[in-house]
Amino acid sequence: MRIAISTGGGDAPGLNAVIRAVVLAAERQGWECWGIRDGYNGLLEPAQCLGEPVMRLTPETVYGIGALGGTILGSTNRGNPLRYPVRHADGSMAEVDRADELIGLFRARGFDALVSVGGDGSMAIAESLCRKGLTVVGVPKTIDNDLDHTYTTFGFDTAVGFATECIDRLHTTAYSQHRVMVVEVMGRYAGWIALHAGMAGGAHAILIPEIPFDLAVVAESIAARDAAGHHHSLVVVAEGAQALGGQRELLAAAGAGHAERLGGIGARLEHELAALTGKECRAVVLGHLLRGGSPSAFDRVVASRFGAAAVRALAQGQSGVMVALGGSEIGTVPLSEVAGRTRRVPVDSDTVATARELGICLGDRAA
Amino acid sequence: MRIAISTGGGDAPGLNAVIRAVVLAAERQGWECWGIRDGYNGLLEPAQCLGEPVMRLTPETVYGIGALGGTILGSTNRGNPLRYPVRHADGSMAEVDRADELIGLFRARGFDALVSVGGDGSMAIAESLCRKGLTVVGVPKTIDNDLDHTYTTFGFDTAVGFATECIDRLHTTAYSQHRVMVVEVMGRYAGWIALHAGMAGGAHAILIPEIPFDLAVVAESIAARDAAGHHHSLVVVAEGAQALGGQRELLAAAGAGHAERLGGIGARLEHELAALTGKECRAVVLGHLLRGGSPSAFDRVVASRFGAAAVRALAQGQSGVMVALGGSEIGTVPLSEVAGRTRRVPVDSDTVATARELGICLGDRAA
Amino acid sequence: MRIAISTGGGDAPGLNAVIRAVVLAAERQGWECWGIRDGYNGLLEPAQCLGEPVMRLTPETVYGIGALGGTILGSTNRGNPLRYPVRHADGSMAEVDRADELIGLFRARGFDALVSVGGDGSMAIAESLCRKGLTVVGVPKTIDNDLDHTYTTFGFDTAVGFATECIDRLHTTAYSQHRVMVVEVMGRYAGWIALHAGMAGGAHAILIPEIPFDLAVVAESIAARDAAGHHHSLVVVAEGAQALGGQRELLAAAGAGHAERLGGIGARLEHELAALTGKECRAVVLGHLLRGGSPSAFDRVVASRFGAAAVRALAQGQSGVMVALGGSEIGTVPLSEVAGRTRRVPVDSDTVATARELGICLGDRAA
C-alpha cells in the first residue's frame, strides 16, 4: 500500500507530529508513505512548489520533526481543488473544479489512500474526494478548538499556553501604567482560546462570540476595579466577539471609519473603552503569534495519537471518516457529520460558571 | 459561613490556583476564607509555623498567585493528624490520633467547613474527619495523574511539559556522544508521566509500572537502532517500573549493592544497559524538578475549576465528596470511593497502542 | 543609616532583583531599608497609593522576588517631582516643582540616602535632588539599552529573548501563508532590540533608527527572496526607525491619514510594503509584551550586581553617581554625565557588519 499525506488550512503546532506518526505507523504496516507539498498543489501545480512537489516520507525524513512547528509539507494555505482559482486571459478570476483531475494525478502516482490533515474546509474537500471514490481518512486540525465531534485537537493547547504567557507579561505593564490592556486572541466562531487563556492568565473580563457583550457592562467592571484601588484591567477578547444587538450599530457608528480602518475587535474595544472609562487603553493583537512555535507536550501526544489512529483506520479498511477524540479514547466519525458544524463554548458549562464565580466579567449582566 | 483550606502531600503546580479560586468563589458567596498553614500544623502545632499559623485569605491575599508554583499555605508535607508522630521522653517515636483534637481546634476557630486539597492520603484523612462530623470537600491533587474517578488533575500537565522539554534537550547530547540516556521520571504506581513525556519527547523506549519490562528486550531495541546507524537512544522510565519476575532478582543480584546504594531505577538501568549493550549510558533523574514551576495554562484552568466547584459543592450542602473531572464537566464523587484506589495506564488504550505503532519499545515482546 | 528606594519610568524585568539586592546588601551593612511606592508618590501623594505609601523592606519582604517581573513598589509611571502635574480650579493643568517638598518629606522620614532606579528621566531627577543636597545613587534601567556609560542594563536581555521567541513563532505562519510579517519592537532612539532580536530570530530585514531606510530597498529584498522561491519574509522594525529624507514625506503622504490613524511604524510598513510588493503583509506590534515577564538569568545577575554596587557606593560615601557596567566590572559614573545622552548602535560595529554579511537587508544600499 502507498499512502499520501496532505496538510491544509492555517498553520497549527502539531502538524509535523501528525506526519511523523502517520509515517512511523505506516512503516510498521509495511506501507510506503508520500507527502504532497503545499496542500494539493504538489499534484495540481508542481512547478510552483519549492523543492520536490511530492516527497517520499521515511522514518529518516521525519526524524525529530515532532517537536517542530509548521509543516515539512510546505505552505498549507493553497488552492481548494473544488474551487481552484484561475486567471482568465482578460485578467478576471474564476474558480474551477479540479477534483477529478486531482484524483487522476493521485492515482497516476500509484497512491492508494489519502490522509488529509486540516480543518472544516479540508474535511469538506476530503469528503468530496471520498464520494468520488478516493480512500480518505481525515485528521482534525483547528487551533480554535471548534471542530465538532472531537473533544479537542492539537494546536489549541499550544495556542492557549502562549496566549497565557503573553497575558502574564501584560499584567505588570498594565499595572505599572494604570492601563486597560485589551488582548485580542483567535476565535472567530468559538471563544475557547479566549476563555481558557483568559482564565489561566487572570483576565478581569473575557468576551467570547457565544456571549454577546454589553460595552457598558465591561466599562462598569473596569470602573468597579478602579474604585477598589485596582487601576489596571485586562480584557481578553476573541476576534469573533460581538456587541449586543442594538449596540452593534452604535459601536460601528461610534467607531465610524475606525472599525473599518482597523478591522479588529481589539482595536475597536481600545477605542470604545477609552471613551467610556476615561482611562488609557491599549490593544495587543496576538493572532499571528498563536499559530507558530514548538507544540506543547499535550499537543504532540494528541497529534501522535491522531496520526497513528488514521493509519489504524486505513488498515481496518475505513474510509470517509475523521479520527476524533471522544472522552479518553480515539475513535472515528463520518466526514459527512463533521463538515459545516462548529463546536462552541457551552454557556452552561462549569468552565463558564467558574469564570463568573472568579468574578470575571463576561460582558453580560448574568450573575 | 467561614471556610478553611488545607493543602497536603507533595508540592504540585496549581495549588495556588486552587486556593485563589476557592477564595474568589467564596467571596461571591459572602463567605469568609481562612488558610491553615503547613498542612494541619497551623492548628496542631502553631508554634512551629513560620508566619501566621492560620491566615485570613481575601481576594487581595490571593491576587496574582494563580501563576505561581508552590503554595502560599507553606509546607505541604507535615504530620498526618490520624497518625501524628510524637517523640517519647526516651527518644523513641510513636504515632497518636489527633483527629478529635484537630476538629476541636477547627471549631474553636469558628470554621464551618474544610476544603482539603491533596492526594490519596489527604483524601483518606478528609474522609475520616468527615465521618467524625466535619463538613469537608476534597480537591484531588496528584502529579502522577493516578487518582481514580477523575480524568485528570492539575500538576500533571506541567510535569509532563517540563519532562518533555528536558527530553528534547537530551536528544542532542545523546546524539553527539553516541550515548544511551536513561531519563527517570515520577510515577510510583502509574506510568502516565513516562508514557506522555516519552511519546512527546520522542523517546525510543518507555518503561512503566503497568508493563513489567524485559531488560533483554530493551537492550535489543538499542542494538537494533545501532545497527541502523542511530548510535544514541533515549529511555524514559517511571520510578515504579519493574523488571519481569525472574529478572527482578537477577537485576538486584547484578546490581548487587548498586541497586541499594543508588535506589533509583534510572541508576540501575544505566548500570545494566551499559553491561548489556556495551554502550555508554547515563541516567538523568528528573524527579525533584517536576514538582515546581509556574503551572501550565491547562493546569491553571483545571485548578480554578476544581476550586470553584468545591465552593459550589459546599453551597449545595454537599460534604464527604471530592470534586472530579469526568469527561468534560466537573462533578463530585464520594470520598469513600476515592481512597486507596489507583488509576493506572490501561495497557489496551489507544495511547499505548500508538506508542507501539510509533516503534517505541515498551520493554515487552508484544508487537 | 536608613536608605530609601524609588523606581521610576516604564516597567522592566529585573526591577525586583535590584530591590532585593539593595535590601540584602544594606542588611549586611546594618542599614534599614525602605521602599517608596509609586515613584515618589508614596511621599508626595500618600493618599493615592494602594497599600502603604512607604514600606519597610526586610530580607523577608524581598524573599523570592528576584524572579518576578514588575516591581513590588507599585506603579513606576508617576509624576515627575520637578514638573508635577496639578489641576487648577478652572480645570486647566500646570506643572509645579515639588523637589524641595519631596526632600523635606524624605528627611522627615529619617531617610539618609536614596537609591533611584530608572532611566534617563529618573537620572535627571536624581541629579537635581542631589544638587539640592540629597545623597543619591542611581541604578540605570532601560529596556532599550540606550543609556550611555553602561555596557548594558537589566531588562534588555529579557526583552530580546521574548522578541526572538515571537519572531521564531512567526516564521512558520509567514511561511505557510506566503506573507510578509512586519514585527515592530521597542526602540525609539536606538535599534538594539531590533538588531539583536532580528539577528537571533533570523529576520530578513531589520530597520533601526541609526540607519534611515529606503522603502524601495526593503521591497527589492522581499522581491529577491520571492524570485529565489522564498515567498515569505520577516521584517523587524524598531518603533523609531525612519524612512530616508525625501521618502519620509512620501511615506506620510501615501499613508495619508493612515500614519496618523495607526501611529506605529509597523502598521505603516504593512501598508507601504503591501503596495510596493503586491504581497500580503501583516504587522505584529510587540511593544507592550516586552516589558513584562520573569527576568532572564542574565538580567537577574546584572540587576543584583547593580543593586549591591549601589549600596557599596553609598558605603564608600559616594553620591551623585550612577552604577554602570564598563567592560566586565561594575563602576560608577557621575549622574551629570548620564542625563540626556543616548547610546545608539554604532553602524560600524561588527554586529552591524555581521547582519550585512548574513544577507540581512538593513534598508540602505550599503553592501
Place this chain on the structure above:
Amino acid sequence: MRIAISTGGGDAPGLNAVIRAVVLAAERQGWECWGIRDGYNGLLEPAQCLGEPVMRLTPETVYGIGALGGTILGSTNRGNPLRYPVRHADGSMAEVDRADELIGLFRARGFDALVSVGGDGSMAIAESLCRKGLTVVGVPKTIDNDLDHTYTTFGFDTAVGFATECIDRLHTTAYSQHRVMVVEVMGRYAGWIALHAGMAGGAHAILIPEIPFDLAVVAESIAARDAAGHHHSLVVVAEGAQALGGQRELLAAAGAGHAERLGGIGARLEHELAALTGKECRAVVLGHLLRGGSPSAFDRVVASRFGAAAVRALAQGQSGVMVALGGSEIGTVPLSEVAGRTRRVPVDSDTVATARELGICLGDRAA
C-alpha cells in the same frame, strides 16, 4: 575559495548558528562551503558516518537552523586526529597521529581553509594543523565559559538560563519538604555557571572550583537559616568544586566508597550535608541537561558574530587565529595563546563580591 567547517568536543547550543553564519557570510564572498561530519571522521573514517561524510553547505542547507540545538554536522565527540585511537590485532588499544593523513584528505577534497569550532582541545588540534600548513581559523566553544582571551562564548548563556529555571523550580519543593537541595552544574575548572545560575536562582550557597569550600561553613549556613525559620536551603555546586585541603581526605574517607561509587560532588555533598545538618538532603545533577536545547537569543547573536568574523578573518588572509570577543567588539587572538589556558572566575570580581553581599555562602570564612 572552498572552505570546510568542523565542529568538535561536547555539544553546545549555538553550534548551528555558527555554521549558518559561516555559510551565509562565505556565500557573499562567493566561496563554496562544506561541512565535515562527526568531527574529522567525515574525512578519516567516512564509512562510519551516518549520511554523507562531507556535505555541501548552501544557504538552503542551513535555512532556519540557527534556532536549533545540536549540530547538523553530527556527532562532535570523535577521535582526535593527533592521537587517533586504534585497536591492534591483539585487542589492545593505541594512539596514532593521523594529522598528515587528514591534511592530505582535506587537500584532496580541494578545501582551501578550515573553520574549526570547538573548545580547548579543538583549538590545540587546529593550531597543530596550522603549523603543518593548513589555513585555519578557530571559533571558541565552551559552555563552561572558561576559554581564555574571549569575554564569553555561545552556549554559556543558554546553560545558565536553563540551570536557573531548574533552580527556580526546586525552590518550592525544597520549601514544602523542608529539604536541602544540592544542585550540581557543569564547571570542571571554572565556576561561571554555578556562580551565575546560583545568583540568578536565589541559591543560598554556591561552591565553585576557585574557592575551596569548608563543609562546616556550608553546614553552619544551613543551620543559621533553620534557626531563622527557613527550613530549606539550596546549594549550587560546580562539578569541579573542591573541599579545603585537610577536608578533602576527610570527605573521601567519610564518603568511603560513596565518593567513588557516585563520582559526583553533588552526591557527596548530599551525603555529607545530611550527616552534618541532620536534615534531608537531595542532589539533582543537571549536567546532561545543560548542553541541549534551542540557543538563547544572546547565544545566537554571539554565535552569528563569531561565524561571520571567522569568514572575515579568512578574507583578510588570517590563519592560526581564533575569533574572540574582547569588550564589545570581535577580534582575533593567535591560537598559540589560547591552548591550555583556563579563564577562571576572579575571586575579587564585583560578581563574587555581590554574591557575598547578598548573603550567599561561598563555602569559605571570608565575609
